[in-house]
Amino acid sequence: MKKIAIINGPNLNLLGQREPGIYGNTGFDDALEKLKKTFAEIELDYFQSNIEGELVGALQKFGNYHGIVLNPAAYTHTSVAIGDAIAAIKAPVVEVHISNVHAREDFRKISHVSAKAAGTICGLGLMGYQLAIEYLLKK
Ligand code: DQA
Numbered sequence: 001m002k003k004i005a006i007i008n009g010p011n012l013n014l015l016g017q018r019e020p021g022i023y024g025n026t027g028f029d030d031a032l033e034k035l036k037k038t039f040a041e042i043e044l045d046y047f048q049s050n051i052e053g054e055l056v057g058a059l060q061k062f063g064n065y066h067g068i069v070l071n072p073a074a075y076t077h078t079s080v081a082i083g084d085a086i087a088a089i090k091a092p093v094v095e096v097h098i099s100n101v102h103a104r105e106d107f108r109k110i111s112h113v114s115a116k117a118a119g120t121i122c123g124l125g126l127m128g129y130q131l132a133i134e135y136l137l138k139k
């Protein structure tokens with residue numbers, strides 16, 4: 001059975017309540033339940049943390065999986081360590097952002113992750129996670 005992990009960064013535990021005009025009204029628990037139904041044929045693991053080092057640890061832990069879907073949230077724009085962790089592991093990583101980071105503040109246009117990722121999906125809402133898994137499964 002193929003194993004794919006979803007890793008979410010800081011404040012994504014507040015999805016559904018957090019700035020709903022930008023991130024929508026759906027919590028990630030609901031989204032994950034739907035994804036698990038859609039991709040019932042695979043093992044879909046989930047990890048969320050508000051702590052940078054824990055995200056690095058999760059990338060290492062899932063480093064031999066078929067693939068990883070990563071939304072590093074604000075750490076996208078600051079974390080050399082997360083970029084280095086992606087480069088260090090075998091699993092292809094798809095970077096996902098719910099909002100269109102290029103249409104927001106300038107600091108969100110910088111990513112320490114994109115150059116190390118297989119690709120990036122941004123601005124497509126929660127559908128981005130589904131599309132990322134579809135890509136990893138077809139790859
Ligand atoms: C985000 C975009 C980031 O700029 C922001 O810090 C987040 C969420 C997104 O999914 O749109 O927390 O990664």
